[in-house]
Amino acid sequence: MIRIEEAYKLVTGAVEPMDTEIIDIKDSLYRVLAEDIVSDVDMPPFDKSAMDGYACRQEDLDQALSVIETIPAGKAPEKEVGKGDCSEIMTGAPLPKGADCVIMVEHTEKDTNGKVIFTGKGTKANIAYQAEDVSKGDILIPAGTYIEPQHIAILAACGYAKPKVAVKPRVGIISTGDEIVEPSEQPGISKIRNSNAYQLLGQVQKCGAVANYIGIAKDDEQLTFDIISEALENNDVVMLTGGISMGQFDFIPEVFQKLGVNVLFQTLAVQPGKPTLFGKLGKKRIFGLPGNPVSAFNTFELLVKPYLRISMGSTSGWSIIKLPMGAPYSRKKSGRDSFVPVKIEQGKVYPKDYHGSAHIQALTTADGFIMIPLGITQIEEGASIDVRQI
Template sequence: MEKKTSITLNDALTQAFQAAKSLPTEKISFLKASGRILATDIFADVNMPPFNKSAMDGYACRKEDLGQWLNVREVIPAGKSPQFKNEPGTCSKIMTGAEVPAGADTVFMVEQSEANDQQQIRFTGSKTNSNICLRGEDVKTGDLVLTAGTMLKAQHIAILAAAGCTRPEVYQKPKVGIISTGSELVEPTVAPQASQIRNSNGHQMRIQAEQCACEVNYYGIVADELEQTRQRIASSVNENDVTLLSGGVSVGDFDFVPQIIQQLGFQILFNQMAVKPGKHTTFAINNGKYIIGLPGNPVSSFIQFEIFAKPFLYRLMNYTAPMIALPLPLANDFHRKKADREEYVPVKINRKNEVETISYHGSAHIHAYHQATGFMSIPTGVTTISKGETVHVRPL
């Protein structure tokens, strides 16, 4: 395989996004749409609120009648239409969310009222708001309420429900096959023997992919053996949109993945990224199928999934996630020896909203991330950052 120079993360994402083909769409129940990406715009089919609605429990009347003794015409519960028009000298007792009767332009609180022996009601406050939610003041019929490309969360499900859109059209979930390579690996249920280690990053990536609303197929551990690795990768490629590998992508004697990828007809767009951790990250394409090869160390695979694989998987669903980087002051001096790559360092945010670095021993030290709020980015060429300087933190 031809050697290629390291590219920046931005260049890697640009190449991957250009190669990505959006998946087909499907209609599903809105109750199962959390985390999915909306494929069409959604428009309101009714006004919201659909009628002038009381914002509180109280009495509906004309504003000019405030302070006068008023005859109570009726009690209006939520869900029932008023039976009477509000006339001068009258009011209606009304519940929160109920329709305000015609003629009324004010609702005053029960707490600001008094009754006399004739069962009349009078406003006792000095002033009051109208306390009426006007018909269509939130949304009018035909208004655009959700745009295509929205990741659906709880608040969006509520809007779908309010708009009567019970079967939204969303992009299909990417099918992701996950393979861990390495003869030294055993599954978590196995007690490691000499020269063995439990497979943590394979399961870590499973959860990361599932959190991206992907359909995940786990193909287990494959030993560092050429034909076995080829068969496992070929099976995943055949059954999934994206094959996600950890390990076997570097330059060791038993790193077979790059040559197998090419033998399976894939074009490798890049095989090195100028970031730390995760330099040896590979991305390959073949007619709507994709292979992402990540380093075998758990921190490398974790970070590379967050900064590269996740945005790419979202791209297949026609979604561009916002790149949040919080500018915050550093709580302690930071220094590194080499500055030839952009580096990501685990951090936590203290009560003063300062960024504290976490003790970190390298790309195998996944324990450093269990208390991390996120990771800060150290630009290429920067070796020292002083206490109080602004750093940018990507939340986890």
């Protein structure tokens, strides 16, 4: 049995990098960049007005100003602003030569001759200067970034209509056990619906990978061997839930041995999530997750998610923030690292009402997990603690 930090090192040290491909920008959401995004222009590309108003010289604000032209956004100025002049200008339009400020239209009025009178007591420049945000050649998004909507705006602004991204890993998902039935079925006595597989489908898709649901492997060693063999042929990663413990029908480790899987670990000093397996078969990677839904969710977040992200070139594995406890937490047993679902409210962490590894309802409003380290039974209110966000 190994600690989670050692398991993480084994998993991330066994990452098989994915190839890259060129895609359309419209399909880039939740993909991982395989190239730096470099600006090919200054941003702004020219000095431009930050307001609707009048471009003029600050030294002339005490006199009536003659309007010499109107400059809408998208049109280049045609005249230079001289003494006593101003140009009517719209937000985003290029600043005309000679002007050093833009007075807001709300701070002006016109006299009987149509000249502009500044009615304010002073003004900012109200100019967005060339390259004040970005200079040509700046790296705006590094390779390895998980693309969110805000990144897509930068791709478009920099002309990356066809960005290079990592190929999505294909993840085959198998549930195990005669007690499992599909969600569409009414479970009979001793049966339960297959919540794990569909939870894991969502977790895989959220990572930006391709989730392939293979089905339920019944408690038959040969049938299990066949379904895992098929999954390995068509996927980069195979993930199973259940069948990893020490029960009579938990024969997944024996199946892996027949397949030639090199098992790097089989149990974790983690609660929930002790019966967790990781192995390699050539370039394929195999995860055996616990059968209880909270355990499966937790071990996916701790190990499978970092593997998938890093295989696509991401530089981030665990997403951890440090926050103070909003309430104390205690436990009786401290023989393993314990992961407890929590809610974040007003910058503080509050443990959820949590009854154990089958209590899936506790996750529906959880923001993350805190880890209570091995040997620790009490965390006091106000103590700073690591939160793994989900």
